[in-house]
Amino acid sequence: MTEPSGGPAGGAFAEAAPPLDAGPTEADWTAAVAAVRDLPADGRVLLICHVNPDGDALGSMLGFGLGLRRLGVRRMQATFPGPPEVPEPFQELPGLDLLVPATEAYPDPDLVICFDAASGSRLGELVDRLETARAALVLDHHASNTHFGRINLVDPHAAATSVVAEGLLGRLGIELDAGIAECLYVALSTDTGSFRFEATTPAVHELAARLLATGIRPGDISRRVFDTRPFGAVRLFGEVLGRARLEPAVAAGHGLVWTYATQDDLARHDQRPYVLEPLIDSVRCTAEADVSCVVKETTTGDWAVSMRSKGAVDVSRVAVALGGGGHRFAAGFTGSGTLDEVVGRIRAELDGALTGAGRH
Ligand code: 5GP
Ligand code: MN
Numbered sequence: 001m002t003e004p005s006g007g008p009a010g011g012a013f014a015e016a017a018p019p020l021d022a023g024p025t026e027a028d029w030t031a032a033v034a035a036v037r038d039l040p041a042d043g044r045v046l047l048i049c050h051v052n053p054d055g056d057a058l059g060s061m062l063g064f065g066l067g068l069r070r071l072g073v074r075r076m077q078a079t080f081p082g083p084p085e086v087p088e089p090f091q092e093l094p095g096l097d098l099l100v101p102a103t104e105a106y107p108d109p110d111l112v113i114c115f116d117a118a119s120g121s122r123l124g125e126l127v128d129r130l131e132t133a134r135a136a137l138v139l140d141h142h143a144s145n146t147h148f149g150r151i152n153l154v155d156p157h158a159a160a161t162s163v164v165a166e167g168l169l170g171r172l173g174i175e176l177d178a179g180i181a182e183c184l185y186v187a188l189s190t191d192t193g194s195f196r197f198e199a200t201t202p203a204v205h206e207l208a209a210r211l212l213a214t215g216i217r218p219g220d221i222s223r224r225v226f227d228t229r230p231f232g233a234v235r236l237f238g239e240v241l242g243r244a245r246l247e248p249a250v251a252a253g254h255g256l257v258w259t260y261a262t263q264d265d266l267a268r269h270d271q272r273p274y275v276l277e278p279l280i281d282s283v284r285c286t287a288e289a290d291v292s293c294v295v296k297e298t299t300t301g302d303w304a305v306s307m308r309s310k311g312a313v314d315v316s317r318v319a320v321a322l323g324g325g326g327h328r329f330a331a332g333f334t335g336s337g338t339l340d341e342v343v344g345r346i347r348a349e350l351d352g353a354l355t356g357a358g359r360h
Helices: 028-038 057-071 121-128 160-169 178-192 202-213 218-226 231-242 261-268 279-283 316-322 340-353
Strands: 044-049 073-080 111-115 135-140 153-154 246-249 258-263 291-299 302-309 330-336
Touching: 028 135, 028 153, 044 057, 044 302, 044 340, 057 111, 057 160, 073 291, 111 330, 153 330, 160 178, 160 202, 178 218, 178 246, 231 258, 231 261, 231 279, 231 302, 258 279, 258 340, 261 291, 279 291, 279 330, 302 316, 302 340, 316 330, 316 340, 330 340
Parallel strands: 044 073, 044 111, 111 135, 135 153, 258 291
Antiparallel strands: 246 258, 291 302, 302 330
8 A cells, every 4th residue: 555654634625525535634533532522520431342353443442441541531431242252362451441241331421432343233232322322433444434423533544443543542642651552552463464464554663663662562462462372273273274275266366265164163172263363364375366265153154254365356345245344455244144155155256356456
């Protein structure tokens, strides 16, 4: 990507209806700062992130929550839809004490802030808070974001939602401390694939430098987040990778590599579903395929699909066509049916998908 690292040069000269991918305007930032500053003294803040939260969802939410705490906000909860289970790699994040199960979340908070969700459908049973809250703020970086908040800070050029979160913390005058920094660092390093993806701009490294300057330990954090898994997961990965299939003709010859994991696979190795998340990284390194997929059975007949591309195919188009969303290089959706049906739909979309010079 070749965008400048700063924000878009809209400002006072921005058109009345800027394109959705232009990023937040100064008016958006001002409205977001006001939404926080206008909280009543005992105002209740509810922080939400997307279902099956990843490092960016949890890290940007908890880092921002710790920042609000520094600002003096006392009544605050953080939550996400579904079972209140934090994946093992994130179980030492600072700020976890803010978490409550979705069933206990304030029904009508003074302010709701939503992190890393491209649409309301990623918020499950919590989506109604966008209506019941007095103010609703969305922080995100997905190009497919539907701007479902009343105030939207959506920057598709940001490498992670944590970049947007840090922008708002800065505008609120909140200084980074080691707790905030660790959360934001986990978010930034997970969403940039440890600073390897195209979105790793100079601004990303400058932010990482500011975070590291608080004294956090990147070696310890990376070992915990990326390089630790139970032995059962290691053996499960071996099995799932051993059945990967390469289909070189798919996607107009750009190639597809894919594999799958069932509930039974997880049960046999006594593993929780989130251990499957890093699997896509071992599949996508296949030299002969531009597109990679891991198809994960969530409940019987329902599959969560992770897709990655090396650039020839815009997988977000495929995911959106199949009811999901994401980015050009990383996207996903949930589908129902048999494994063959779900993979057949992916193949059909890939064969029909525009290749080459799509938008980001
Ligand atoms: P992952 O494969 O890591 O779960 O997700 C990759 C990207 O696709 C993320 O940006 C994520 O937000 C998006 N994504 C994954 N699954 C879904 C889904 O079911 N719906 C939507 N809208 N986006 C998804
Ligand atoms: Mn993200």
